[in-house]
Amino acid sequence: MKNRKISKKVALLSLVGLLALFTAACGNNSSGSGNGASGSGDGDKVTLTMMHPWTTPNIDNDVYKARIADFEKDHPNITIKTDEVPSAQYKTKLRTLAAANNLADISVVWPGAEMDPLIDGNLLEPIDDLMDNWNSILPEAALEGFNVNGKQYAVPTKQTFVDIVYYNKELLAQVGYNEFPKTYDEFIDLIKKLKAANITPIALGNKEQWPLQSSYLSIIGDRFTGSDFLQKVLNKEAKFTDPEFVKAIGVIDELSKLGAFNVDANNMDSVQGQDYMIQGKAAMHISSSTVDARIRINNENGDKFGIALFPSVNGGKGDPKKSAGVVQYGIAIKSGLDEKKKAAAEEFLKYFVSEDLYKALISNGVVVPAKVDIPEDASPYLKEMLELTGNGTAPVFDSLIPTQVVDVIQNGLQALTVGHGTPEEVAADAQKAMDNITN
Numbered sequence: 001m002k003n004r005k006i007s008k009k010v011a012l013l014s015l016v017g018l019l020a021l022f023t024a025a026c027g028n029n030s031s032g033s034g035n036g037a038s039g040s041g042d043g044d045k046v047t048l049t050m051m052h053p054w055t056t057p058n059i060d061n062d063v064y065k066a067r068i069a070d071f072e073k074d075h076p077n078i079t080i081k082t083d084e085v086p087s088a089q090y091k092t093k094l095r096t097l098a099a100a101n102n103l104a105d106i107s108v109v110w111p112g113a114e115m116d117p118l119i120d121g122n123l124l125e126p127i128d129d130l131m132d133n134w135n136s137i138l139p140e141a142a143l144e145g146f147n148v149n150g151k152q153y154a155v156p157t158k159q160t161f162v163d164i165v166y167y168n169k170e171l172l173a174q175v176g177y178n179e180f181p182k183t184y185d186e187f188i189d190l191i192k193k194l195k196a197a198n199i200t201p202i203a204l205g206n207k208e209q210w211p212l213q214s215s216y217l218s219i220i221g222d223r224f225t226g227s228d229f230l231q232k233v234l235n236k237e238a239k240f241t242d243p244e245f246v247k248a249i250g251v252i253d254e255l256s257k258l259g260a261f262n263v264d265a266n267n268m269d270s271v272q273g274q275d276y277m278i279q280g281k282a283a284m285h286i287s288s289s290t291v292d293a294r295i296r297i298n299n300e301n302g303d304k305f306g307i308a309l310f311p312s313v314n315g316g317k318g319d320p321k322k323s324a325g326v327v328q329y330g331i332a333i334k335s336g337l338d339e340k341k342k343a344a345a346e347e348f349l350k351y352f353v354s355e356d357l358y359k360a361l362i363s364n365g366v367v368v369p370a371k372v373d374i375p376e377d378a379s380p381y382l383k384e385m386l387e388l389t390g391n392g393t394a395p396v397f398d399s400l401i402p403t404q405v406v407d408v409i410q411n412g413l414q415a416l417t418v419g420h421g422t423p424e425e426v427a428a429d430a431q432k433a434m435d436n437i438t439n
């Protein structure tokens with residue numbers, strides 16, 4: 001058994017929010033001819049491979065790519081050869097490479113269930129000797145998801161709240177809602193009134209399948225079950241078939257039957273879902289705090305969009321003030337690298353994950369888990385996002401639950417949107433998948 005501490009509250013004290021400048025993106029594979037951790041001769045040249053999921057137009061992806069380019073510029077003997085994998089396929093490819101013991105020299109990893117197999121296979125290099133670089137700016141709660149059996153294997157780059165409800169103030173006002181509903185009953189009333197007014201209530205891009213699981217079920221489940229439920233499932237003290245969790249799945253079923261989503265939701269990816277609402281084709285969109293840059297900060301019409309959290313549910317055990325959040329995009333080094341590559345990879349890690357990176361992310365509207373000064377050019381939306389997400393953190397479903405079970409849940413939720421299956425069946429299938437892993 002691992003001595004992993006599953007945090008019910010992810011570091012909030014230094015989360016910082018969203019702003020207005022758009023950092024220039026760099027190219028896919030950096031140019032740079034040489035490589036070496038510190039030397040200058042041809043013999044010191046080193047090429048490192050790096051796999052990451054930074055392919056969408058989210059602002060943080062541009063910051064990361066620019067940071068890689070800056071590193072190569074400052075370290076002309078080190079080349080970073082990147083493998084850019086879309087987020088929907090990234091975790092699958094990571095698992096495939098891990099099974100073949102063929103990870104990239106540097107990989108982006110997630111905490112918890114996603115990282116455990118990499119540790120079990122001794123595929124990642126502990127970085128305890130490097131932690132003096134971050135101990136002063138990264139609180140323990142930000143690091144613990146990447147710490148197993150007392151060893152640190154990665155450091156995070158950002159904190160994401162996955163469940164932000166973005167809403168068009170003008171469209172809600174058209175049906176009598178001048179503020180976002182506080183209760184689920186009011187939320188359903190809003191859905192019905194928007195439908196009656198021929199307004200699509202919620203823009204959903206679920207082609208990649210993760211949105212309904214991560215952005216929806218993480219927080220809806222928490223509203224019904226409370227924040228300790230997923231850990232109890234892992235500990236075999238609760239089951240997905242428990243009534244409260246079935247009710248949470250039932251929300252997706254109810255919304256689907258009410259026609260709350262755009263009809264092409266499963267043919268539209270997550271970025272297209274954002275655009276659908278930005279273009280005024282839907283009243284709401286549920287997504288991560290990261291996309292606030294696209295929806296409000298860098299959008300000349302951003303003021304017409306508000307942010308909220310999923311409302312309280314009748315009889316729910318969860319705190320309706322909580323937002324579902326996780327530290328993510330941990331940067332990890334492959335174990336077993338030769339001396340030159342290991343030195344170069346460590347140099348990259350120290351350079352890439354730094355106070356400069358966190359400040360650049362903050363300045364571009366991205367929440368980070370680090371204790372750094374907020375730049376003067378920070379977004380005017382920063383206070384609003386911090387206030388919204390600063391009242392406790394609920395766990396993100398796929399940050400705790402094994403991937404095999406996540407896949408079953410995602411397939412089941414997507415099926416519900418097209419009228420196939422029932423919440424009870426989705427829950428039963430998920431529990432069966434969990435039993436197959438833990439028995």
